[in-house]
Amino acid sequence: MRQAGRYLPEYRALRARADGFLEFCLTPELAVEASLQPIRRFGLDGAILFSDILVIPHALGLGVHFEDGQGPVVEPVRDAAAAGRLSTSALAHRLRPVWETVARLKAALPPEVALIGFAGAPWTVATYMVEGGSSRDFAAVRGWAYRDPVGFAQLIDLLVEATAIHLNRQVEAGAQVLQIFESWAGALPGEEFRRWGVEPVARLIAAVKTAHPGVPVILFPRGAGTTYADWAAESGADVIGLDCGVPLEWAARTLAGRCILQGNLDPVALVAGGAALDAAAERILDRLGSKPLVFNLGHGVLPHTPSEHVDRLVALVRRWRG
């Protein structure tokens, strides 16, 4: 999950130095500093690049902006003709600031802190592009996929191509691990989750592994529900990120033998703090900690999270690890 954010006063001060959120992400000086802030404050084992999954639609030539408190707004792509007008011709030019951020970040980080690059999965990025932003029912993107699967596949294929370039360039700039966010896996129809979700991600991971065979890939299919096991078995990911709704016993029984697990502390438990936080964290360590585990949250840090609760959590996990 994004480690930096509004819950940190130093982040809020830094954020005030850029007008738009996209500009903030695309200014290496600011994005490097945002990526480093949580590492300095909490001494975490891994640093995640500060960026956004919507740099890809921006790089494909679409207007993208973020309204405060409203979420992202993307110039919508509603049919095959509109998808056909998208192009990767300016991709390298528009994504270069992200790759430069990765390179500067790699140089700035202590060698023992792993640098994690990331991108959105094709389906998830497509939902923003087709809906024009966030959505409650995903009716536009699902509707297009039902009505015109051939045309929709063109958009998905373009996203696989662009995202593979983006991830590979992050590795070349110094990222040691990659994470793919399928944040809207839960919006995939049960009969279409392979076609629009798992298969494009598998192609993306294969493209990354072909270029960089050793790089570990974390996949976070948030809300995958009953299909979590299929994502783990068929995507080619090395690590599967669990959302907060996945019971630990189920994960231990069904997934733990198949891949490394990451997650899944409820960010609301991190807001609650105290004994509730300790109990929630200890349960994860008890039930998943006998196998390799990337301890993490099951969703992003909430803005009103007290940073002392993060200190407490980090100390607890460090004590457990010994």
Add this chain to the structure above:
Amino acid sequence: MRQAGRYLPEYRALRARADGFLEFCLTPELAVEASLQPIRRFGLDGAILFSDILVIPHALGLGVHFEDGQGPVVEPVRDAAAAGRLSTSALAHRLRPVWETVARLKAALPPEVALIGFAGAPWTVATYMVEGGSSRDFAAVRGWAYRDPVGFAQLIDLLVEATAIHLNRQVEAGAQVLQIFESWAGALPGEEFRRWGVEPVARLIAAVKTAHPGVPVILFPRGAGTTYADWAAESGADVIGLDCGVPLEWAARTLAGRCILQGNLDPVALVAGGAALDAAAERILDRLGSKPLVFNLGHGVLPHTPSEHVDRLVALVRRWRG
């Protein structure tokens, strides 16, 4: 799912006759007519009571209103002290219009059309009460449950009690089947889904079955994901409603031997119509139709659904049934 709605012109005309949505639900003359409209138009096998899950907070004394296009607004209950001020003393007075609607509806329906009553599950109704409406992250309700599980349990227990009364009175008024909507099963933390989800629903179903042993209960734990099998095994429901994200093969393999299934056509496929609709409906009939099946949608009818697509779907299912 609610059968009547904005996709029907006769519904929009009827809706204009009441100011607020809650008033509309609580006026038997209007609610009976709304319940009958889709039966008249489509000749369906079952009629669902036109009402809302938020009649329960209203009946417990909270302010509830619906803003057009904004969703419901509920006077929030944020702690045990506020929950302690709620009372069932006016429950029968405030819910009587719903029970009267059921009785009038039963008298108006042809005997071969089954009448389905319903209520929200305790957790789902609690989310609206604690968040004060819909929510993106459910941080308030989850936070209370982490910080003060004893206090939160009082609210859940009160909801079990009130909802049991409401469902039993619906059966006594003529409902032949009951449906329980756990619309926010997907917001239950993976380590808390039994305590706040399955167990309260199991107590509710037990209370209904004690009073009315023969009444079939449909449970719709939307977004239950990996826990769908636990809901089916532990709730005591006769029928489990599948959301649109549940793959049919998984449902056939995991759930179909254990309970009757209901669902799960994607309402977006109903908007798409044509061959995409036929294919989606036929897949459900092919994969789940060899066992008892309540053919239904996996979520509510979308407002921009062409009613001819519903005609087409009903004809397809009738042809299949022969």
